Amino acid sequence: MKIIFLVAGDSIYALLHQRLLLGLMLASLALTIFFSVVMSKARNQITQSFSDNQPMTNSFAFGGTNQMSQADQRKFREQVEQASSGIQAGFYGITSFGGSLVALFIFSTAVASEIRRGTIRLTLSKPVSRHQFLLGKYLGGVAVMAGYALVSGVAILIFSQTQNVELNSAIKWSPWLMFCRQLMLGSLAMLLSLFMHPIIASVLAYFAGNGFYSLHNPLYYLLPGYQDFNVFFKVLEGSLINFKDVVYLSLYATDFVIIMLLLALWRFRTKELV
Amino acid sequence: MTAIRIENLCKTYRGGQNGKDTTAVRDLSLEVKEGEIFGFLGPNGAGKTTTIHMLLNLIRPTHGTAHLFGQPVTDTAVHRRLGYLPESVNLHDYYCGRSLLNFYAGLCDMPAKVKPARVNELLKLLNLEGAAEKRVSKYSKGMAQRIGFAQAMLHDPDLLILDEPTASLDPVGRKEFRDILIELKRRGKTIFISSHILSEVETICDRVAILQNGELKRIGTLSELSSGKITKLVIKSLPAPVLEGLTATAAEVTLLHGRITIRCPDEELRQSVEELLCQHQVEIVQTETEVQSLEEIFFSSITPPPKL
Numbered sequence: 001m002k003i004i005f006l007v008a009g010d011s012i013y014a015l016l017h018q019r020l021l022l023g024l025m026l027a028s029l030a031l032t033i034f035f036s037v038v039m040s041k042a043r044n045q046i047t048q049s050f051s052d053n054q055p056m057t058n059s060f061a062f063g064g065t066n067q068m069s070q071a072d073q074r075k076f077r078e079q080v081e082q083a084s085s086g087i088q089a090g091f092y093g094i095t096s097f098g099g100s101l102v103a104l105f106i107f108s109t110a111v112a113s114e115i116r117r118g119t120i121r122l123t124l125s126k127p128v129s130r131h132q133f134l135l136g137k138y139l140g141g142v143a144v145m146a147g148y149a150l151v152s153g154v155a156i157l158i159f160s161q162t163q164n165v166e167l168n169s170a171i172k173w174s175p176w177l178m179f180c181r182q183l184m185l186g187s188l189a190m191l192l193s194l195f196m197h198p199i200i201a202s203v204l205a206y207f208a209g210n211g212f213y214s215l216h217n218p219l220y221y222l223l224p225g226y227q228d229f230n231v232f233f234k235v236l237e238g239s240l241i242n243f244k245d246v247v248y249l250s251l252y253a254t255d256f257v258i259i260m261l262l263l264a265l266w267r268f269r270t271k272e273l274v
Numbered sequence: 275m276t277a278i279r280i281e282n283l284c285k286t287y288r289g290g291q292n293g294k295d296t297t298a299v300r301d302l303s304l305e306v307k308e309g310e311i312f313g314f315l316g317p318n319g320a321g322k323t324t325t326i327h328m329l330l331n332l333i334r335p336t337h338g339t340a341h342l343f344g345q346p347v348t349d350t351a352v353h354r355r356l357g358y359l360p361e362s363v364n365l366h367d368y369y370c371g372r373s374l375l376n377f378y379a380g381l382c383d384m385p386a387k388v389k390p391a392r393v394n395e396l397l398k399l400l401n402l403e404g405a406a407e408k409r410v411s412k413y414s415k416g417m418a419q420r421i422g423f424a425q426a427m428l429h430d431p432d433l434l435i436l437d438e439p440t441a442s443l444d445p446v447g448r449k450e451f452r453d454i455l456i457e458l459k460r461r462g463k464t465i466f467i468s469s470h471i472l473s474e475v476e477t478i479c480d481r482v483a484i485l486q487n488g489e490l491k492r493i494g495t496l497s498e499l500s501s502g503k504i505t506k507l508v509i510k511s512l513p514a515p516v517l518e519g520l521t522a523t524a525a526e527v528t529l530l531h532g533r534i535t536i537r538c539p540d541e542e543l544r545q546s547v548e549e550l551l552c553q554h555q556v557e558i559v560q561t562e563t564e565v566q567s568l569e570e571i572f573f574s575s576i577t578p579p580p581k582l
Contacts, residue, residue: 002380003381006377007381010366013369017368100296104387117367118360119366121327121330121332121358121364122358122360122378122422123381124330124331124332124353125330125356125358126382127381127382127383128350128353129350228349270334270335273332
């Protein structure tokens with residue numbers, strides 16, 4: 001286990017020195033902040049326009065305008081809720097997409113870049129087995145993605161507190177589900193990168209989801225179900241996510257990752273590393 | 275005991291250039307004994323690096339087997355006794371020199387107590403103390419080669435596999451490197467060294483193997499490989515009839531500081547010269563045997579490439 005952690009530590013250290021990866025993460029964060037600020041302004045505008053209309057509503061107070069006021073309030077609440085859901089969905093959408101790109105980059109290049117640069121030769125000349133190396137590389141990627149999910153979780157909490165946005169049930173689970181989805185994507189990208197160029201592996205891994213197929217197509221049951229982890233529409237609609245569903249999805253992701261890693265280990269065992 | 279045993283090793287790359295299979299190593303068999311410095315020679319594309327990669331289990335042989343200290347190369351545990359320096363040293367260049375060695379020491383499962391002392395010792399030995407905190411990406415080629423050598427020696431391995439180890443070193447660095455190898459040999463370490471610098475190999479190696487197009491051409495000590503042994507006969511006097519008799523042969527006569535030497539390039543000539551000297555009752559004071567240089571052996575072993 002010590003060797004796996006050492007390789008994982010080295011992997012994290014290497015990733016933190018990757019300018020492209022840091023750029024991707026920063027771009028994702030910047031986009032999230034930008035989108036959230038824009039959406040927050042839109043929500044404030046709705047509040048402002050309602051406040052501006054309030055004196056007018058009050059002036060009708062004597063002529064049975066109570067009903068109209070309630071309708072306005074309902075409309076206001078709906079608009080604010082829609083804006084809040086939009087902010088949260090946007091926040092989730094950008095962090096999730098950015099995270100997917102980051103995950104694909106990390107996992108598809110984890111082994112391929114070591115082979116390309118030749119550093120794997122020195123590492124494997126030490127008493128490090130191939131499976132320790134591969135698992136260490138995967139674990140390093142998991143740690144970075146966990147950090148990313150944690151940062152997005154904390155960011156959404158800070159944002160909701162500072163902007164008075166009430167978080168809906170779906171968004172509360174989004175960092176965890178996003179993390180699970182990224183690990184699935186990553187494990188598949190890592191497996192494919194042992195057969196082909198990392199870029200092709202990343203593209204294939206991203207578009208290999210069963211979301212493109214109907215329930216009647218056998219591929220639906222064979223390909224990974226990424227879309228179940230996507231809470232974008234649930235956040236937008238303000239739907240609930242059951243804890244039971246989260247457990248089920250987590251088990252599904254674990255299962256998928258284990259199968260992908262076993263296949264990757266099988267392939268890596270005999271792969272030519274020069 | 276045998277440090278390296280290679281038996282009928284073959285490596286063929288499927289669908290190489292023009293879709294044809296390329297054989298990099300053909301039916302290679304050799305043994306390297308413990309405590310030996312073994313030179314692995316051959317022109318570019320001879321299959322030296324491919325063989326080394328198979329010894330390190332980085333690539334799989336198409337046929338044949340390779341063992342290190344009696345264990346198959348696929349057994350990772352045997353790597354505890356192995357140090358490797360590749361031809362082009364590609365290091366994790368985001369570390370500083372000291373951190374890099376600490377990382378590799380961790381992979382070798384070196385106890386935390388001995389790690390700092392060993393790292394310092396190697397940094398000092400390879401004149402890298404001043405660059406210990408510098409990022410490896412800022413290292414010159416020579417410095418990268420030296421830190422690469424340090425990582426190979428880090429866990430004091432019994433076997434060092436060095437692929438073109440002095441390619442990036444200056445003459446001073448080469449001399450220091452040679453001294454380190456001789457010291458390691460004195461301590462009973464086995465060194466398998468692939469190099470193009472024949473003079474260097476000649477100085478330090480106990481035995482050499484010469485490869486060409488993936489085939490083993492020659493293997494042995496320098497005196498074993500030296501084809502016709504050159505003999506020098508030292509005599510006291512050179513009567514005119516003897517000199518006359520020698521002029522008709524390929525023997526070379528030199529007179530230096532009152533010492534007369536007759537150089538016979540092959541065994542047959544030596545016999546006829548000895549008969550001639552005997553006929554004229556000339557006493558042979560001393561007989562010296564001169565072996566071919568490694569360069570001569572090397573070029574006589576390989577087929578010259580076609581001229582452009």
